[in-house]
Amino acid sequence: MAGELVDGLVDLVLxxxxxxxxVLAARALCQRCQEALARARPQWTRPDxxxxxxxxxxxxxxxxxxxxxxxVQYKEENRHELTGALGGLLARVVDRAVxxxxxxxxxxxxxxxxxxxxxxxxxLRLTRAAARHVTDAVVARPLKALPRAGDSAELSAARRAIAxxxxxxxxxxxxxxxxxxxxxxxxxxxxxxxxxTTGATLAAATHRLAEAGVRVDRAVVLAATQRHRETGRRGx
Ligand SMILES: [Zn+2]
Numbered sequence: 001m002a003g004e005l006v007d008g009l010v011d012l013v014l015x016x017x018x019x020x021x022x023v024l025a026a027r028a029l030c031q032r033c034q035e036a037l038a039r040a041r042p043q044w045t046r047p048d049x050x051x052x053x054x055x056x057x058x059x060x061x062x063x064x065x066x067x068x069x070x071x072v073q074y075k076e077e078n079r080h081e082l083t084g085a086l087g088g089l090l091a092r093v094v095d096r097a098v099x100x101x102x103x104x105x106x107x108x109x110x111x112x113x114x115x116x117x118x119x120x121x122x123x124l125r126l127t128r129a130a131a132r133h134v135t136d137a138v139v140a141r142p143l144k145a146l147p148r149a150g151d152s153a154e155l156s157a158a159r160r161a162i163a164x165x166x167x168x169x170x171x172x173x174x175x176x177x178x179x180x181x182x183x184x185x186x187x188x189x190x191x192x193x194x195x196x197t198t199g200a201t202l203a204a205a206t207h208r209l210a211e212a213g214v215r216v217d218r219a220v221v222l223a224a225t226q227r228h229r230e231t232g233r234r235g236x
Contacts, residue, residue: 020066042096087129102187164204
């Protein structure tokens with residue numbers, strides 16, 4: 001009886017399998033997946049076609065392999081124990097994107113429905129974890145997500161851009177606080193998301209922030225889908 005109870009507790013505390021490759025593992029990511037992700041070199045990336053107004057965007061790697069599996073496990077299977085590992089990886093992308101100095105990290109906000117489904121705002125949690133690994137970083141939340149109208153996959157690029165902008169609203173008081181902070185500190189503003197696909201979301205959030213007087217300098221993501229060109233050479 002006592003033995004069963006202890007076993008049950010261990011199951012609750014320790015993930016049974018690696019989120020990157022499904023082997024049995026004592027930690028959220030096995031040694032092999034950790035090493036594979038540690039070898040990834042963050043690169044400048046851009047969707048093809050590139051949406052108007054997309055800031056220079058950096059990704060840790062392509063959306064594939066252990067990285068894509070870990071993101072899905074974190075996001076859709078609520079494996080929050082991946083927060084530290086994924087946040088650390090995101091911090092490396094931030095360092096690559098801005099190359100040091102003060103940074104304000106702005107996570108792309110989740111809708112209320114997504115927050116309920118995922119037991120919290122998954123990008124806010126990741127961004128806070130990333131900030132702990134960046135020398136001079138604060139997290140700001142000047143945007144909120146509005147309920148989504150529907151799937152935008154079938155829309156033209158122009159209509160998708162409009163739909164994406166309608167997905168966000170500025171929080172005026174928080175935007176004002178951010179502008180004051182930037183006026184004092186002169187930090188780089190970095191938009192943070194998990195995946196970039198068409199770039200419409202990042203471009204839309206950038207547009208909304210520009211309307212509120214906040215210029216986004218860079219965007220960083222963990223993974224870029226395969227429709228992207230790696231443009232690391234030009235980004236250096
Ligand atoms: Zn693994």
